[in-house]
Amino acid sequence: MDHGSVQDYYGKTLQGSDDLQTDACCTVGEMPARVxxxxxxxxDEVLARYYGCGLIAPEGLKGARVLDLGCGAGRDVYALAQLVGPEGEVVGVDMTEEQLEVARRRQDWHAEKFGYPNTRFLHGYLEKLDELDLEPGSFDVIVSNCVINLCMDKRAALAGARRLLKPGGEMHFSDVYADRRMSEELLKDPVLWGECLSGALYWGDFLALCRDVGFDDPRALEGRPLAVSNPKLEEKLGEARFASVTMRLFAAEGLEPGAESYGQTASYYGGLDGAEEALRLDDSTLFPVDVPIAISGNTAAILAQSRFAPNFEITPPLPHRGAFPEAPAYQPFGAPGEGAAAGSCCAPAEAPAAAASSCCGPAAEPAKGGCC
Ligand SMILES: C[S@@+](CC[C@H](N)C(=O)[O-])C[C@H]1O[C@@H](n2cnc3c(N)ncnc32)[C@H](O)[C@@H]1O
Structure with a gap:
């Protein structure tokens, strides 16, 4: 696969979301009122060329500098531009001119609608972010929606993003993952790659890659199994299963390889836009306003270095008291032996409640809500 085929797919083959052949590059489920x-x-022209697979709406963005990797026609850029407000800025990067052309054509229209101009679009490759005129360590948040799976060199893309984040900054992104590594044959199929399927990383390889490039404690926020819904493509894919997952990767220092307990708690004061009643840090860690929640040393370090720090009271560490009782590891494809839908915390709304909750074992710590 090469950049040219992906550019052709997004610049010429697809003219709008209706041209997609599978459900991978689309977002299902109920949207929060804020979104x-x-x-x-x-x-409308921007909305019609949306090909994302998840909901990108990080909390507490007022005044933030945000970068959107693979921004396409700019839907998420223009959504985030409203969340960061006039003091913030959103920069979109994409390699497909036709997509950027739509985004740029509507820049003035959005600036007028919002009452301020705060967006920028750059042509570039995610594998070569250092070639763009972007200062290392200058973004509070980096987002991306269904793009890393399309990259030829995922390590370069993630490492480049890590370099551009401020200390404590967050990469908050949705992407497609597979429950196995793809065969050479599938990797060469331009439609399967273009539809965000055969370029999807095997979940285990993805988590290892995150740690390799300095995102030491990757957290899954939510996810859903993907239905390919195309018999011809399903046949080619065989047993492989896919899921869309939204991740939080923090550029935090001093994290440990595992969750350790130092007897700490964190209380969320509230006050973050988009987290009025509670802040969900990951699929098994929920901070309702004014409720002290037991946390691991890593969670304490992440919160203390992140943009969320002023909104939390974190108790100081006590002497080490062993491993932190973690919730079961996030399983985007279900626990081994289960069907995909049964294992997803965030199965589509129509999934029966019992099935949707099956990934959530007994709460390992008080008030860790998970998705259940
Ligand atoms: C599935 S679309 C998603 C677009 C946008 N995020 C959205 O939600 O509508 C993938 C986009 O990523 C861009 N892209 C894929 N690989 C890229 C790369 N290596 N560098 C820059 N852009 C890339 C494509 O041009 C395309 O616009």
């Missing part, structure tokens, strides 16, 4: 409201301010 619905901001999407209603986005131009």
């Amino acid at each position: 619905k409201a901001i999407l209603s301010n986005i131009h």
